[in-house]
Each structure stands twice: as structure tokens, then as C-alpha cells.
Amino acid sequence: MTYEQLSQHVADIQQSxxxxxxxxxxxxxxxxxxxxxxxxxxxxxxxxxxxxxxxxEVVAELFEPFYRMPDPAELRVLRGWVASAAAKLNHDGAEISVDSGFVGSNPQLGKMDAIASLISDWDGFAAMEFHENFLGHWPHVTANQFSIALALVGMVEAEAALWEQARLDVCDIAHAAQTAMDAVGDCRAEDVQFTLNVFSSIFSLSTLVVPQAEMALTLVGEVAAVAGATPVGDKKEGKFTGQSPEEIIDEIRASLDELTRRINASEDKVRESADYALGILATHQDKFTSPRPALADGTRANIKDDNDGFGRPIG
Known part of the structure; x- marks a missing residue:
């Protein structure tokens, strides 16, 4: 049974x-x-x-909210876009593994590292300002920006894993309910089991530090994609034991309520990661942006030295 067949499966449960x-x-x-x-x-x-x-008809009503769950495939496409954006901020030159894929690097951005040696003989107030306020902060600023981008990659990956597992879980519930409903009245029928894995498909990882970054971000992602990842929750075993359609419908309701609770708990973990990243951005904006060099807006008319007048326009 596939997720696309869920509505038909629910109709079969109702008919049984x-x-x-x-x-x-x-x-x-x-x-x-x-x-x-x-x-x-x-x-x-x-x-x-x-x-x-x-x-x-309550059977269809119970499952109806689950027909509109997000498409994991679309979220994985979004993950690719976010990873591509993150790669443009990676000037370290090495790919970084995040969840189920890699985030590349930007060789052009890395060329900034060569600027220091090219202007090593610069002297004077403007040169000192450029070194201290801009060039010296460049690796840290880009690394901090890259950290935020990696956190976004993990969030999207976690969302994709969450909804992929949620679809599997709701189908597992429907399949077990159908089996139990078909066995009502059979004295030899056994309990029908199912498993909810949504909560255990998300993990919280707080040890990822980008080289030269000035802070570590909590990263959430897909537990199956990262070695050593720790699930934030355990899977839950369930079973149908009802001996009448009404009892089984009550068990369907309880199972779907539990699935909803676990989906919400997983979403809370992703939201916590997003809130933490936003909080860092809000309170440490200076860590993510470089001061604009004064010389960037300089022209022949306004570049001057207050000491000896060098740079003043003639006349």
C-alpha cells in the first residue's frame, strides 16, 4: 500500500x-x-x-487530515536549493557532509584569502582600517554565515524525513486497521500490531562547528543519514485488539491522535533549531556582516588625507 492509495484503503476499512x-x-x-x-x-x-x-463515516473523517501531508520529494528539492546557497558561502575549500548529502564549496570566495598577501606592503591609516575592520573579519563572517546556511539545510532535511515517515506511519495504521476489521468476529484472530517511527526519525546534533566560525549551532536532521546521530524520541509499538467495528474505530482514533502528537513533537524540535538560529542572528548581527570599507565609496573627489591633504582635488 502506498500513500497515494490511502484514501481507497480507508474506504475499504469503512466498507469492512x-x-x-x-x-x-x-x-x-x-x-x-x-x-x-x-x-x-x-x-x-x-x-x-x-x-x-x-x-x-467517522473513519474517513479521522483520516482526512492526513491526506494533505507535505510531499517529502518537494522538500528534498528545496533541500538541494538551500545546500546550493550554502555552498556559495563555503570558502574553506572542502565539502561538508550534512545529512543525506554534501555541501560543496565556492572557489571564487576562497580567493579572498589571497588578498592579504597581495596587499601586505600597504601602509597608512586606510590600510590599517581595511585590515582590522574588514579583511581580518572576513573568514569568520563567511564561516558564521555558512553555519546558519548549514542549519537551514538540516532543518529542511529533517522536515523531509519527518513527513516521509509520517506517510509511512499513517499507511501502517490503515493497513493494521483493515486487517483487524476484517478479522472481527473470528475467534482465532490475533492482535494486529503496527509501529510509529516519526519521532525517532529526527535527531538533535549540537556539536557541528564550521572551521573559523565563532559559534556552534544546534543542527537537526535525519537520523538515518548521519552516523552516530541520536534520535530525540523512541519509536512506539501499537496494536489493534478490538472485537467490534466500534472498538477498532476507537483504536484508530487513538492511534492517529498519537501520530499527530509525535508529528507535533518532531516539528517542535525543528522549530527550536530555527528559533535558536534566528536568536543568534538577531543578537549577533555584527558576526554575520562585514563593515563596509570606507574606500569602497571613495572617488577622486572625496579621497583625502586629513594630515597632508593628499588626494584633494586640484583647486
Whole structure:
């Protein structure tokens, strides 16, 4: 069963509940002809009343919110875009592994490292200002920017992992519910188990430090993609034990509520990482931007030395 087949699977669960309820009225359902028959005479009878069918429509209502979950494939495309942006800020020259892929480097940005040697013989006030306020901070500023970009890569990767697992989990619930519903009334039926893995697919990693960066950021990502990653939560085993359609529907409701809780808990972990990164940006803006060199706006008319007048325009 795939996620795209979820709505049909839910309809099958609802139909199985209805078929069992009709047994008490000595009515059977022919799957091939989609018709209803008297159990004893096998004569075709009218379809069940709205009152009978309506009591099981809650099954579709319970699953309905899960039909609109984000597409993990689209999030992984977004991850590629964010990783590409991060690569433009990586001037260290080495690829960095983040979750399920690598973030490249920008050779052009790395050429700034050669500037120091090219202007090593510069002297004077302007040269000192350029060295101290701009060139000396350049590696740290770009490394700090790169750290934030890597945190964003991890957040998007975590979101993709979350919703990929959520889709698998809701399908697992539906499949187990269908099996349990089909077995209602069978004295030999066994409990039907399922597993919720959403919470255990996200991890929190706080030890990633970019070379020359002045701070470490908490990074969230996909636990399966990083060796040694620690899940923020455990998987949860569940099972259907109901002996009637109503009992199984109650178990479906409880299972979907638990899945929702685990999705929200995972989202909270991603949100915490985002809030932390935003907090650092808000309180340490000077760590992420370089002062604009005064000479950058200089022209022949306004570049001058206050001591000896050098640079003043003639006249």
C-alpha cells in the first residue's frame, strides 16, 4: 500500500465495518457485483439505510487530515536549493557532509584569502582600517554565515524525513486497521500490531562547528543519514485488539491522535533549531556582516588625507 492509495484503503476499512454490521441484520455483501443479499435466501435486497452507513463515516473523517501531508520529494528539492546557497558561502575549500548529502564549496570566495598577501606592503591609516575592520573579519563572517546556511539545510532535511515517515506511519495504521476489521468476529484472530517511527526519525546534533566560525549551532536532521546521530524520541509499538467495528474505530482514533502528537513533537524540535538560529542572528548581527570599507565609496573627489591633504582635488 502506498500513500497515494490511502484514501481507497480507508474506504475499504469503512466498507469492512459496514459489512460486519450488516451481518447482524442477516445481510451479506457481494464484492464482485457490489450488491447486498439476504443471508438465507440470497435474494438481492436494498442497500443499507443512511442510518446504517452513516455510523461508519467517522473513519474517513479521522483520516482526512492526513491526506494533505507535505510531499517529502518537494522538500528534498528545496533541500538541494538551500545546500546550493550554502555552498556559495563555503570558502574553506572542502565539502561538508550534512545529512543525506554534501555541501560543496565556492572557489571564487576562497580567493579572498589571497588578498592579504597581495596587499601586505600597504601602509597608512586606510590600510590599517581595511585590515582590522574588514579583511581580518572576513573568514569568520563567511564561516558564521555558512553555519546558519548549514542549519537551514538540516532543518529542511529533517522536515523531509519527518513527513516521509509520517506517510509511512499513517499507511501502517490503515493497513493494521483493515486487517483487524476484517478479522472481527473470528475467534482465532490475533492482535494486529503496527509501529510509529516519526519521532525517532529526527535527531538533535549540537556539536557541528564550521572551521573559523565563532559559534556552534544546534543542527537537526535525519537520523538515518548521519552516523552516530541520536534520535530525540523512541519509536512506539501499537496494536489493534478490538472485537467490534466500534472498538477498532476507537483504536484508530487513538492511534492517529498519537501520530499527530509525535508529528507535533518532531516539528517542535525543528522549530527550536530555527528559533535558536534566528536568536543568534538577531543578537549577533555584527558576526554575520562585514563593515563596509570606507574606500569602497571613495572617488577622486572625496579621497583625502586629513594630515597632508593628499588626494584633494586640484583647486
Amino acid at each position: 465495518a459496514l459489512v460486519f454490521a450488516l451481518r447482524s441484520q442477516e445481510v451479506t455483501y457481494d464484492e464482485k457485483t457490489k450488491t447486498y443479499h439476504d443471508y438465507i435466501s440470497d435474494i438481492q435486497v436494498d442497500p443499507p439505510t443512511r442510518e446504517t452507513t452513516g455510523q461508519f
